[in-house]
Amino acid sequence: xxxxxxxxxxxxxxxxxxxxxxxxxxxxxxxxxxxxxxxxxxxxxxxxxxxxxxxxxxxxxxxxxxxxxxxxxxxxxxxxxxxxxxxxxxxxxxxxxxxxxxxxxxxxxxxxxxxxxxxxxxxxxxxxxxxxxxxxxxxxxxxxxxxxxxxxxxxxxxxxxxxxxxxxxxxxxxxxxxxxxxxxxxxxxxxxxxxxxxxxxxxxxxxxxxxxxxxxxxxxxxxxxxxxxxxxxxxxxxxxxxxxxxxxxxxxxxxxxxxxxxxxxxxxxxxxxxxxxxxxxxxxxxxxxxxxxxxxxxxxxxxxxxxxxxxxxxxxxxxxxxxxxxxxxxxxxxxxxxxxxxxxxxxxxxxxxxxxxxxxxxxxxxxxxxxxxxxxxxxxxxxxxxxxxxxxxxxxxxxxxxxxxxxxxxxxxxxxxxxxxxxxxxxxxxxxxxxxxxxxxxxxxxxxxxxxxxxxxxxxxxxxxxxxxxxxxxxxxxxxxxxxxxxxxxxxxxxxxxxxxxxxxxxxxxxxxxxxxxxxxxxxxxxxxxxxx
Amino acid sequence: xxxxxxxxxxxxxxxxxxxxxxxxxxxxxxxxxxxxxxxxxxxxxxxxxxxxxxxxxxxxxxxxxxxxxxxxxxxxxxxxxxxxxxxxxxxxxxxxxxxxxxxxxxxxxxxxxxxxxxxxxxxxxxxxxxxxxxxxxxxxxxxxxxxxxxxxxxxxxxxxxxxxxxxxxxxxxxxxxxxxxxxxxxxxxxxxxxxxxxxxxxxxxxxxxxxxxxxxxxxxxxxx
Numbered sequence: 001x002x003x004x005x006x007x008x009x010x011x012x013x014x015x016x017x018x019x020x021x022x023x024x025x026x027x028x029x030x031x032x033x034x035x036x037x038x039x040x041x042x043x044x045x046x047x048x049x050x051x052x053x054x055x056x057x058x059x060x061x062x063x064x065x066x067x068x069x070x071x072x073x074x075x076x077x078x079x080x081x082x083x084x085x086x087x088x089x090x091x092x093x094x095x096x097x098x099x100x101x102x103x104x105x106x107x108x109x110x111x112x113x114x115x116x117x118x119x120x121x122x123x124x125x126x127x128x129x130x131x132x133x134x135x136x137x138x139x140x141x142x143x144x145x146x147x148x149x150x151x152x153x154x155x156x157x158x159x160x161x162x163x164x165x166x167x168x169x170x171x172x173x174x175x176x177x178x179x180x181x182x183x184x185x186x187x188x189x190x191x192x193x194x195x196x197x198x199x200x201x202x203x204x205x206x207x208x209x210x211x212x213x214x215x216x217x218x219x220x221x222x223x224x225x226x227x228x229x230x231x232x233x234x235x236x237x238x239x240x241x242x243x244x245x246x247x248x249x250x251x252x253x254x255x256x257x258x259x260x261x262x263x264x265x266x267x268x269x270x271x272x273x274x275x276x277x278x279x280x281x282x283x284x285x286x287x288x289x290x291x292x293x294x295x296x297x298x299x300x301x302x303x304x305x306x307x308x309x310x311x312x313x314x315x316x317x318x319x320x321x322x323x324x325x326x327x328x329x330x331x332x333x334x335x336x337x338x339x340x341x342x343x344x345x346x347x348x349x350x351x352x353x354x355x356x357x358x359x360x361x362x363x364x365x366x367x368x369x370x371x372x373x374x375x376x377x378x379x380x381x382x383x384x385x386x387x388x389x390x391x392x393x394x395x396x397x398x399x400x401x402x403x404x405x406x407x408x409x410x411x412x413x414x415x416x417x418x419x420x421x422x423x424x425x426x427x428x429x430x431x432x433x434x435x436x437x438x439x440x441x442x443x444x445x446x447x448x449x450x451x452x453x454x455x456x457x458x459x460x461x462x463x464x465x466x467x468x469x470x471x472x473x474x475x476x477x478x479x480x481x482x483x484x485x486x487x488x489x490x491x492x493x494x495x496x497x498x499x500x501x502x503x504x505x506x507x508x509x510x511x512x513x514x515x516x517x518x519x520x521x522x523x524x525x526x527x528x529x530x531x532x533x
Numbered sequence: 534x535x536x537x538x539x540x541x542x543x544x545x546x547x548x549x550x551x552x553x554x555x556x557x558x559x560x561x562x563x564x565x566x567x568x569x570x571x572x573x574x575x576x577x578x579x580x581x582x583x584x585x586x587x588x589x590x591x592x593x594x595x596x597x598x599x600x601x602x603x604x605x606x607x608x609x610x611x612x613x614x615x616x617x618x619x620x621x622x623x624x625x626x627x628x629x630x631x632x633x634x635x636x637x638x639x640x641x642x643x644x645x646x647x648x649x650x651x652x653x654x655x656x657x658x659x660x661x662x663x664x665x666x667x668x669x670x671x672x673x674x675x676x677x678x679x680x681x682x683x684x685x686x687x688x689x690x691x692x693x694x695x696x697x698x699x700x701x702x703x704x705x706x707x708x709x710x711x712x713x714x715x716x717x718x719x720x721x722x723x724x725x726x727x728x729x730x731x732x733x734x735x736x737x738x739x740x741x742x743x744x745x746x747x748x749x750x751x752x753x754x755x756x757x
Contacts, residue, residue: 183706
C-alpha cells in the first residue's frame, strides 16, 4: 500500500537497521532541547494564539480557536429557561462520562451520595477509551513516588503545581490497586509482577499496560461498574452552562438533549466538571488523536461561571500520529511502539534522535526533520518520518507486535500495511491539553467551593508538558478524589435560589470589551459535515 | 481528478471520494453525526455499521471509522443495539462455572452457527470465546475476547440472543480480579504509602528550589 517513493525510502531504513541496532542514539542536553522547542514546537508559533479579553484569566494567552469560543455567546443567552422546574435534583452532578467522570461517580456512590452522570455522547465515549500505551505508578522496588515526582516535574518543565503532582504520584499505587480489584487485566508475568516499560522521559520502568488497549480496558471496566451500581447515566445530553445560586455557589447545570434540542435543568449540591480535552478544535490545523466530543465544553462553561484557566497555552502534540495512509491520518501510534524499541528514522535511514525523549521534544524534532532539514518522507497530506517497527520483532522476538500492540497491528493491516515487516510513517498529532481549569490540591476550584474539576479539564497537574501514562493516572486519581470530596461536601451544602445571572453578566462584559461574535459556545460537536466546514 | 464512487446511505445515493472511510463519506454527503460516531479511531465501537455491496449477497458488518467506501455499498449504521447486560456485584461473585449459568444462561443455547465470528469487526473468534465461557474457562475467554470494542455486531446476528461483548467483559473482570496472580510489589507499595513511608521525602522534594530540581532532573540516573 506504500507508494514507489516510500518504498525507495524504506530501503534506506532497512540498510541502516543492523548498524543502528548496535547503538543507542544520544539524548539531548537541556539547552539543546530548549533551543529546539523554541524553534519548532507549535506552542511557540505566535499566530496560533489569541489573548483572552474578559473574565478571570483576562490577558492570558490561549490557542486562537479556544479564544474564539471563549469570546462567543452562550447557547442559552436568549432562551427562556424556567429554573423553578427542575428535571433532576441530586447530591453530586458529574458532567462527562469518560474515565474521570466514571471514577468520580463510582467513588461518590461508594460514599453514599445520590450521584448522576450526564454525557453528550455515550458513557465511555472519551479519550480514556483511546489511550493505548499505559498508566504510570511507582510500585516497583527500584522506584518510588518521589522518583515519579521528579520525572513528571522535570518533564513538565518545572511548572506543575506541587500539591497536585503530589497527589498524582502518591495515590498512583492505590489507583492501580483499585483498578486491579475492579478486574482490570493488567499485563503481568507468571509470578504476578507487573510487566512495565519506559515511557518518554521516565527514569524507571513504571508504565503498566493492558496490551495496547490500556485505556479501553480501564474504561470498559469502569463503565461496567457504573452500570452495575445502577448510577443514573443520562446519555446524549450535554451540559451547556452551569447554574449558580444566590450565594454564588455552583448549583447544577443546564442540559441540552442532543437529539430533541430540549433544554432542562439539573440541580445539584456539588458539581464535577469532567469534560476532557479539546483536540477536536484542531488547533493550528493539526489532525488529532482525540475522540469526537473533545471540544473543551467544560472549560467554556467553567470559565463563564468565573473559574480561571491555567497553562491553557500549552498543548501536547503527540510525536507519533499516523501520517499515512490518509484514512487514519492523525490517529495515535502509541508511544509504547518506541518503548518496545522502534527508532525514529528519517528518509535517509538516519536515527535523528533518541526515541524516548519527552513528547514535546520528540514532536519538535520530527517537525524540524520534516521542515527545515528536508529529511521527511512526502505523503499525500504532508510529510512524515519512519518509525522502524520491524526492530521490535528483532529485539523482542517474532510475535512481540501481535502480543504487545495488537491494536496498532490491526489498524495498519486494515490498509495492507504490515508493521512487523515494514516501518510506518508518523507525524505529530494534537493529543492533549496540558492546561485547563485551575483547582486546589483538594480538587475544588477556588472561586466556588462546591465546584470540582477532574481529568483532562484540569490545568496544573502536569505543568507545561505531560509524560506518557500520567494522564490515565490523573483521570483515575483525580476522578476518585473528586467523587469522594464531592460526596462529603454535599452533606454540608445548602443550595439557595437558582439563577443564570453569570451568563448575562458574561455577555455584558463581552459587549463592553467590544466583542460581537456571531458564534455560540460550547461547541459540543466539531463541524465536519461538508456544508458546515 | 479525484476518483469518486457511488454509495447509498439508508438507500439514498451519494457520490463520494473513493479514499474516504464510511464515516467521513457520510460527513462529505452532509450528515452531522450525533449517534453512531465516537472515538473515530476504532476503539469505542460506537459506529457499528451493516452494509451490502450491490450484486453481492453477503451482508457485512464493520466499524464505519475503519472501513473505506466501495462502489455500490448500501449502508445502514446501527447506532444502538439492545445488548442485554446483567448487573452483579463484583465483590460478591466468584469465578465459578455457575456464574455464567446464573448471569448469561443463554450462552448454553448457542447453536454453533458462527454468525458472531463472521460479524466481528475485530476479527475475533467470538464463538470460541463463548465456548470457553460455557466451559467456565474464564481466562481463555478473557484472552480471546480481549480486543473486543463492544460494537455489538455479533449480537445483532445471533439467533440465540446472546450478548457476546457482555459475556467477554464478565470473563475479563473475573480474570483480572480473581484469577490473575496477585501482585506482591503493588500491595507492598500501597501499604508503604499508607503508612507514611514517603510523606517526609515528598514534602522535601516539593519544597526544593527550581534550580536544585533542574540539577536533580538533568543528572538523574535512567534505568536501562
